[in-house]
Amino acid sequence: xxxxxxxxxxxxDIDTDVIIPxxxxxxxxxxxxxxHCMEDLDPEFVKKVQPGDILVxxxxxxxxxxxxxxxxxxxxAGVSVVIAKxxxxxxxxxxxxxxxxxxxxxxxxxxISNGDKVEVDADTGLIMNLTTGATxxxxxxxxxxxxxxxxxxxxxxxxxxxxxxxx
Amino acid sequence: xxxxxxxxxxxxxxxxGLDEVEPGQLITCKLDIVLANDVTAPIAIREFRRTxxxxxxxxxxxxxxxxxxxxxxxxxxxxxxxxxxxxxxxQSISHYYEIGCMGVEHALLPEQGVxxxxxxxxxxxxxxxxxxxxxAFSTGVGSTDAAAGMAIGEAWxxxxxxxxxxxxGEFGPWVSGKDLILHIIxxxxxxxxxxxxxxxxxxxxxxxGMDDRMTVCNMAIEAGAKSGIIAVxxxxxxxxTGRAERPWVEYHSDPEAHxxxxxEIDAGVLKPTVSFPHLPSNTRLAEDSRDVTIDQVVIGxxxxxxxxxxxxxxEVLKGRKAHDHVRLIVIPATQEIYxxxxxEGLFDIFLDANAAISTPTxxxxxxxxxxxxxxxxxxxxxxxxxxxxxxxDPTSEVYLSSPAVAAASAVAGHIALPDDL
Numbered sequence: 001x002x003x004x005x006x007x008x009x010x011x012x013d014i015d016t017d018v019i020i021p022x023x024x025x026x027x028x029x030x031x032x033x034x035x036h037c038m039e040d041l042d043p044e045f046v047k048k049v050q051p052g053d054i055l056v057x058x059x060x061x062x063x064x065x066x067x068x069x070x071x072x073x074x075x076x077a078g079v080s081v082v083i084a085k086x087x088x089x090x091x092x093x094x095x096x097x098x099x100x101x102x103x104x105x106x107x108x109x110x111x112i113s114n115g116d117k118v119e120v121d122a123d124t125g126l127i128m129n130l131t132t133g134a135t136x137x138x139x140x141x142x143x144x145x146x147x148x149x150x151x152x153x154x155x156x157x158x159x160x161x162x163x164x165x166x167x
Numbered sequence: 168x169x170x171x172x173x174x175x176x177x178x179x180x181x182x183x184g185l186d187e188v189e190p191g192q193l194i195t196c197k198l199d200i201v202l203a204n205d206v207t208a209p210i211a212i213r214e215f216r217r218t219x220x221x222x223x224x225x226x227x228x229x230x231x232x233x234x235x236x237x238x239x240x241x242x243x244x245x246x247x248x249x250x251x252x253x254x255x256x257x258q259s260i261s262h263y264y265e266i267g268c269m270g271v272e273h274a275l276l277p278e279q280g281v282x283x284x285x286x287x288x289x290x291x292x293x294x295x296x297x298x299x300x301x302x303a304f305s306t307g308v309g310s311t312d313a314a315a316g317m318a319i320g321e322a323w324x325x326x327x328x329x330x331x332x333x334x335x336g337e338f339g340p341w342v343s344g345k346d347l348i349l350h351i352i353x354x355x356x357x358x359x360x361x362x363x364x365x366x367x368x369x370x371x372x373x374x375x376g377m378d379d380r381m382t383v384c385n386m387a388i389e390a391g392a393k394s395g396i397i398a399v400x401x402x403x404x405x406x407x408t409g410r411a412e413r414p415w416v417e418y419h420s421d422p423e424a425h426x427x428x429x430x431e432i433d434a435g436v437l438k439p440t441v442s443f444p445h446l447p448s449n450t451r452l453a454e455d456s457r458d459v460t461i462d463q464v465v466i467g468x469x470x471x472x473x474x475x476x477x478x479x480x481x482e483v484l485k486g487r488k489a490h491d492h493v494r495l496i497v498i499p500a501t502q503e504i505y506x507x508x509x510x511e512g513l514f515d516i517f518l519d520a521n522a523a524i525s526t527p528t529x530x531x532x533x534x535x536x537x538x539x540x541x542x543x544x545x546x547x548x549x550x551x552x553x554x555x556x557x558x559x560d561p562t563s564e565v566y567l568s569s570p571a572v573a574a575a576s577a578v579a580g581h582i583a584l585p586d587d588l
Binding site for chain 1: 206240309
């Protein structure tokens with residue numbers, strides 16, 4: 001699948017408390033959570049972001065709490081894919097499990113500026129900065145993670161496992 | 168003979184049905200406990216339904232605790248808690264803890280003997296790493312992983328490499344496990360142990376009680392770690408006796424086990440430490456931080472709301488009062504701790520110090536309720552995170568400390584040491 005959109009670039013150690021502040025965790029409705037995405041870091045984010053846009057960040061994106069509300073709010077806010085230098089491990093799992101595409105590429109992050117038009121091929125991991133013309137190759141996913149993504153998330157895998165057990 | 172392994176590798180290998188595992192290997196493990204709370208369970212339950220499962224894999228191994236927004240702070244959080252309560256009843260979950268029996272989950276589960284050494288535990292809460300203090304492999308996950316665990320009793324893991332922290336020597340006055348872990352996070356950074364396990368060993372732990380050990384493992388996630396772990400010894404065994412609800416298995420690292428990194432720490436030179444906004448790694452010595460005036464002090468949470476923490480706070484607060492400009496909030500982490508603190512007379516000391524004593528809740532730690540900060544306000548808290556907006560307004564500030572420094576700061580009106588009073 002290919003995504004195209006404008007880059008919204010942020011720094012390192014973007015924690016899940018600024019991605020979706022805990023004061024909004026009294027709901028788990030994606031549309032509600034989307035209204036407050038990135039609010040404590042950039043209150044303008046939800047006004048600026050257009051469907052398909054791309055979130056770009058430095059190291060350790062999504063550190064802190066295990067709240068799955070974080071990838072849910074990012075996805076529901078319209079973000080198509082996240083590109084970061086590295087991810088906190090719970091966020092990484094949560095993104096894979098909930099079907100939020102994520103890419104890991106230090107070079108791409110270094111080469112993308114705020115507002116650049118970017119195209120991402122989630123299948124090949126090819127990232128193109130359409131503004132500068134530069135291309136980057138994201139780290140490939142291990143085969144097992146790829147299998148989860150291709151199945152459409154962890155729950156689909158569990159469905160298969162349960163079906164196999166009962167047959 | 169299998170290759171020499173760390174305690175973490177041994178526990179994971181045993182639960183994967185393998186003789187040996189190595190870092191980087193992707194494995195599927197049988198789970199002993201799956202945990203969720205009132206914030207993460209509603210999504211986990213929604214995803215559980217999507218799997219097509221009608222029954223949880225084991226009604227005695229799924230643990231549900233309403234603690235984050237409980238007692239319910241508003242209608243929305245009441246609805247969330249109700250989703251979890253209804254599910255617990257429908258599934259006859261034996262470890263569902265209602266208000267009046269509940270506590271902050273990571274204080275409650277060890278106290279009630281629900282988690283034991285050698286377990287593999289996942290919890291839809293990042294501080295699930297706390298149970299490493301009992302010699303278990305325990306890690307935080309999201310709601311979907313918890314849902315899969317509830318349905319099939321399994322989870323996938325990438326076997327982590329381990330960083331070994333060898334801590335020797337005796338703590339100086341007013342230095343605790345909190346100061347040790349804040350020092351470590353300051354040393355290696357908030358992603359210093361990313362995707363890795365933190366293994367704590369050394370003579371300092373021979374004299375460290377379980378409450379302090381849990382504080383150390385609790386904050387492993389603040390260094391980005393997958394888990395923290397301390398091997399079982401006599402202190403652990405004494406704690407478990409009469410408490411553990413299942414037999415346990417003790418694992419120890421092989422002497423030849425491989426560690427990509429070993430960090431040695433002299434406990435004797437550590438001093439009371441404070442994490443400044445807005446990262447736990449932004450540490451400074453408390454003695455260099457006296458110019459920070461404060462509006463609130465919170466003593467509690469899964470990090471430092473246990474009985475030993477309250478005893479230390481009471482020792483500092485005895486015969487003293489909170490500063491006129493400081494709101495002091497004390498939150499015993501469980502009902503049992505609450506009762507013990509009351510019986511020991513700690514509540515009289517807190518009340519005499521003008522503290523508000525709360526029923527167990529995560530409350531202010533995550534900016535949920537029970538002590539939210541206004542714009543520009545500052546708090547010293549014994550909690551675990553000081554991110555932007557963590558305890559309230561995005562311009563408010565949280566300074567993380569031990570119970571001793573928090574109590575002293577409450578009296579002084581600024582960051583202070585007990586000996587300053």
